[in-house]
Amino acid sequence: MPFLLPELPYDLTDLSPFISMETLEFHHGKHHKTYVDNLNNLIPGTEFENADLETIVRKAEGAIFNNGAQVWNHTFYFESMSGDGKRKPSGALLMAIESSFGSFDNFMEQFMKAAVTLFGSGWAWFVKNNDGTLQITQESNAGNPLRKGLKPLLTCDVWEHAYYIDYRNRRADYVRAYWELIDWKVIEERF
Ligand SMILES: [Fe+2]
Incomplete structure (x- = not known):
């Protein structure tokens, strides 16, 4: 059976103006x-x-x-995204984030920094370690934390094709826009 391109879980216009x-x-x-x-x-x-x-x-x-x-x-x-999703985690996931990163704002800062500073093409990841703690990692090219036995919770694509049409070379602006689109209900279910 060939693999199929999954349908997007929203309409093409739903992420505007953050992603066109x-x-x-x-x-x-x-x-x-x-x-x-x-x-x-x-x-x-x-x-x-x-x-x-x-x-x-x-x-x-x-x-x-x-x-x-x-x-x-x-x-x-x-x-991970939706046009009208849950814009901040709560409950067990929020408590785990606060335990691993001190605060949600600190976590947000570290995730954005990982996405913006990754050299070249790749992915910033938010993962759960085997001991239940949470971590932010960077992977180049097609890298995926499953290879290291980690559980992926969230990822930001920082290949230029993800943002060049809307943001040209301004990756940081794209990462901030992506942050606005995360549906934390989805991330809580993965957690
Ligand atoms: Fe991509």
């Missing part, structure tokens, strides 16, 4: 789709022909890993 319809048309309709198509072309005849996506992310190398992880990462990224 044109960005979503390219980012989801072209970039994300290309990773899906590449993966479907790469796996026939390999040990990953019938593997699920998470197995590919955990075990594959080279082009199969790169395209498989980009499919997984983009689905996770797009599903």
Whole structure:
């Protein structure tokens, strides 16, 4: 069974003005789709022909890993946002954030710093460690924390294709806009 491009959980105009319809048309309709198509072309005849996506992310190398992880990462990224979501965590997740980072504001600052300072293309991640503590990490290119046994909770795509149409080279402005779109109900469910 080939992998399919997942539908966005909102309309193309729902994230405006923070992320435009044109960005979503390219980012989801072209970039994300290309990773899906590449993966479907790469796996026939390999040990990953019938593997699920998470197995590919955990075990594959080279082009199969790169395209498989980009499919997984983009689905996770797009599903982290909504036009009218919960704009701040509460309950157990908020308590865990405050325990690991001191305060929600400090956590926000550290996450944004990780996204803005990551050199080149990649992903800023908010993850749960095996001991239940929370951590912010950076991964280059298609990197995914599942490879290190960590549980991803949230990610910010800082490949230029995520922001160049709306923000040109101003990555920090894009990261601030992304922050406004996070649906913390989704992140709480992952936690
Ligand atoms: Fe992307």
